[in-house]
Amino acid sequence: MTDTAASSSKGSPSEKKEPQRGFFGRIMLFIRQVLAELGKVVTPTRRELVRFTITVLVFVIIMMLIVTGLDLLFGAGALWVFGGN
Secondary structure, eight states: OOHHHHHHHHOOTTSOOOOOOOHHHHHHHHHHHHHHHHTTOOOOOHHHHHHHHHHHHHHHHHHHHHHHHHHHHHHHHHHHHHTOO
């Protein structure tokens, strides 16, 4: 974290400090924050979901082809260097 970001998150000294929370108070605060964040989640439409799925599948296929090609290339190179049959 940069010095600017670290110092800006501290706030001014004149602000009230939050009271110290106990163990269960911190857990409840965490649960409230998680529920608040889940309320911000936007469900993708069917069209977006299909587009995202196709994008991921195409990316995975391309990566599989690259890894397969490199595997064959390095395998052939190892056979050439170490004298395979």
